[in-house]
Amino acid sequence: MLDIALLPGEYAVCRLAAGAALPHELTSGLGRADVITVSWTADGISVICPTDRVPAQAVVETAWRCLRVAGPADVAGAGTLAALVNPLTEARVSVVTFSTFDTDYVLVPAVRLAEGTAALERAGHRVLG
Numbered sequence: 001m002l003d004i005a006l007l008p009g010e011y012a013v014c015r016l017a018a019g020a021a022l023p024h025e026l027t028s029g030l031g032r033a034d035v036i037t038v039s040w041t042a043d044g045i046s047v048i049c050p051t052d053r054v055p056a057q058a059v060v061e062t063a064w065r066c067l068r069v070a071g072p073a074d075v076a077g078a079g080t081l082a083a084l085v086n087p088l089t090e091a092r093v094s095v096v097t098f099s100t101f102d103t104d105y106v107l108v109p110a111v112r113l114a115e116g117t118a119a120l121e122r123a124g125h126r127v128l129g
Contacts, residue, residue: 002083003070004120006129007035009050010110011066013096014058016045023055035066035105037098048098048107064096064107067120070128080104084120091119 016022018041026049027036036049047055051062069080081097084106088095093116096107108116117127 002080002125004084004106004125004127005068005070006113006117006127007066007068008033008129009052010062011035011048011064011107012051012054012058012060012062013064013107014047014049014054014060016047016055016058018042018044020045020057022047026053026055035068037100037105039098048096063110065110065113065116067106067108067116067127069103069105081106083123084125087119087123087125088116091115093119 022038022045026047030036034050036047036053039046047058054060054062067084069084081099081104084104085095085097088106088108093108093112098105120127
């Protein structure tokens with residue numbers, strides 16, 4: 001069983017052109033609860049951020065909710081993401097995932113949040129928040 005924290009507010013999955021500069025506003029004034037992740041590839045820059053921090057020039061998919069595995073996770077641990085993604089997939093809830101050194105995150109469409117959290121709880125996880 002995993003404890004999963006539902007983060008406040010909605011998140012956006014964004015794409016910036018390859019080589020674009022990250023706007024300073026994206027990361028200025030970050031609070032303790034803010035989560036932003038950035039991935040650079042030759043094809044473009046992907047950003048996941050709260051909807052109120054979306055870069056103006058980004059292509060955006062909005063209205064996601066963010067779930068965080070509570071507590072530090074073992075970076076070498078196996079199966080954590082599968083334990084979250086599998087029940088969501090079985091419930092036909094789309095997911096976007098990312099990991100940090102400390103833990104894993106799963107985004108689900110805001111309109112499917114109730115179905116997603118119910119699927120996770122049926123799988124034995126506890127959703128907090």
